[in-house]
Amino acid sequence: MAPMADFMQTSEKMDIDEQINDEGKDAMKDLNITAIESGFLTFSMWDRSPRPIRRVLTSSPESELYVHLLVLLYLVDSSRLTSAKAAAEQLICRGTCYLNSRLRTATLRHHKESQATLIFTLLRCYLINRQYQSAAKLVSKVTFPEGANNNDLARFLYYQGRIKALQLDYVAAAGYFLQVCRLCQPILINLYIYIYIYIYILLLAVRLGDLAKFNSVLDQYGVTFEKDETLTLIVRLRQNVIKTAVKQISLAYSRITIKVCKYFQDIAKKLQMNSEIETEYMVAKAIADGSIDAVITCDTKDGDRFMRSSETADVYRTTEPQTHFDSRIRYCLELHNQAVKALRFPPKNKMEVESIEAQREREQQELEFAKEMADEDDDDF
DSSP states (O other): HHHHHHHHHHHHHHHHHHHHHHHHHHHHHHHHHHHHHHHHHHHSSSSSSOOOOOOOOOOOOHHHHHHHHHHHHHHHTOOOHHOOOOOOHHHHHHHHHHHHHHHHHHHTTOOOHHHHHHHHHHHHHHHHHHHHHHHHHHHHHOOTHHHHHHHHHHHHHHHHHHHHHHTOOOOHHHHHHEEEEEEEEGHHHHHHHIIIIIIIHHHHHHHHHHHHHHHHHHSSHHHHHHTTTOHHHHHHHHHHHHHHHHHHHHOOOOOOOOSSSSSSSOHEEEEEEEEHHHHHHHHHHHHHHSSSOOEEEEEEOOOEEEEOOOOOOOGGGSSHHHHHHHHHHHHHHHHHHHHHOOOOOOTTTTTOOOOOHHHHHHHHHHHHHHHHHHHHHHHHH
């Protein structure tokens, strides 16, 4: 019975404590209400006000880039080049991320001018840093705005042509560069001078298939090509020079040896190659690519390997003239479409300029109307 009595006493005490707490809460609430009604502000231990939310201070991207730049300049002035290189890489990465975020914002808000500027700025950054895969991915993902300025469009086409050239798509690259020349024709004087001084001599060697002249031009103007970031493309032209020379040889000779010979001017001597293996490889590659119609065979008597050209068929019986004619028609139609898109019309809401005859007629009608009104006033008087 004793534990039962203790349990009853404990439960009675808990009920009494809960009743006291409830009465205390009601009294404090009444006290708070009375104080608020009387104009005094009191703190309640039961109803506490929430703490004020503190806003986290964040720096703007412009200020962050500015601080990065100051740190980079300090490291360069202190001759700490290793740390400066690491800081420059972080600065470039941060700036690229900032431009990408702004491009996303401009695209969502349909700001065409900002969108066009950010697109070719990002392409320029990627190409300067030799991030060609990132540049190609950006071109494939974005859509250049149609109402952009011609200068911005020319920059975008130029960078797109460089990307296509690095991807070995020379036909598409040539098309983009041709559009750039059409858009910026009045201001391309420096480009034309550069082409006529350096590129013309180089392309003349490519067209003639003269490998010695090509190598001499490359050695003479290699520094200029490297400065203009075109040395990589020009080095690739060596294969085209060899293909052109092999094609000319196949058209001139029906049978010519590949092996380096002391008495005969064979392929290796014409191409100025001292390696028999390299010569045979270049001939085989030209045959596989379809540049020439020939076969490599072996003589049964002395065992010398030679190239035998097939008989030249009548080109007008093939589809090659049709292909060239189709490409020219496509070029003319594309030029016409671009000319139509380049037309500019005055806005419709702009009032038409009144001619002199219409102005005189209007003034005459106003004078007659004023005279009639004056006559009516006189009659009424």
